[in-house]
Amino acid sequence: MTPLDELCQVPFHEADAPARARILSRLADTELFAALVAEPVGDNVELQIYDLPEGRFALACDQEERLAGFIGAPVAYVALPGRILAGALAEEGRGLLVNPGHPSQLMLDAGVLGWLVQALQTRPSMATTEAARALGAPTPEAVALLAEPLAQRLGDMSGLVGQLALVSAEWDGDGQRHALILRGVDSAHEAAVAKALAELLAFLPELPGGVDIGFSEGDYPAGALVIEPPPPPPAPEPARRGPAAPPRLR
Structure with a gap:
């Protein structure tokens, strides 16, 4: 099971809008292996394009073995992030078929890829939390919407973020928001970090007033939803040579 598979417990095209948005957000950050017509020549690559009843689609998988298994033979490929592949295909009016035959099978037409590219261009709404008139506990609706996606996003930021808190925020002249x-x-x-969180928010239903992003080493207000990223994985131990191993030669 890959991270995309784990998000597709309900098939993508049967999932509700928030679940589909989270899958697309993960796809943007996933390294994809896209099938090519032939081995690359310098920086030039030509994607294999399949004519399907729904339109013209490139083929990509999140594992090399999946790509070769679907085609049934070794295949030339290019590895690149989903966001880059989506942008190139959307510009050409083509779609993308991802992981056919697996739980995370996706058939994304050029319109969906265009929406994905637009969402990835979102700029963070920054705020200086010290300037807020009041900070407090987030609403239950905000917690239900953001708690799980934020925890998953922080899983990608191990070592970059110490803690994140979701709070309600009241600004002079700007009403009630979240931060x-x-x-x-x-x-x-x-x-x-702010851009990555803004992208996540762009894929989710909008909360009334919106959500700002800020950096502060001050105390969190009572009732804040505090999330910590998992610790970085331990560094692998160096391989130990057995006493009977032959000497290394230079």
Whole structure:
């Protein structure tokens, strides 16, 4: 099971809109292996395009073995993030067939890919949390909508984010909103972290007032939903040579 498979417990085309959006968000960050007509020549590649009743589609899988297994033979391929592949195909008016025959099978036409590309262009709404008139506990609706997607996104940010808190925020003249407040983020990574969270929010139903993103080392308000990323995986231990192993030669 791949991360895409795990999100597709309900098949993509039978899932509700929030679930489909989360699958597309994961697809954007997944390395895909796209079938080529022939081996690349320099930087030039030509995708295999299949004429289907629904239109013209490229083929890609999230594992090399899946791609070769579907075609039934070794195949030339290019590996690139889903967001890059989606952008190239949307520009040409073509669709994308992903992981045929697996739980995460997706058939995405050019319109869906265009929507995906547009969502990925979302800019974060930044806020200085110290300027808020009041911070408090998030609404139950916000927790139900964001808790699980935020935990999954933080799983991709191990080592970059110390903690994240979802809070309600009240700004002068701007009414009630919500905010994501992050701790323990190196200033050099703040823009990338904010962009990744803004992309996640773009794939989810909008909360009334919207959600701002801020960085602060201050205390969280009572009732804040606090999420921590999992610890980084331990570094692999160096291989140990047996006492009877032959010497290494230079």
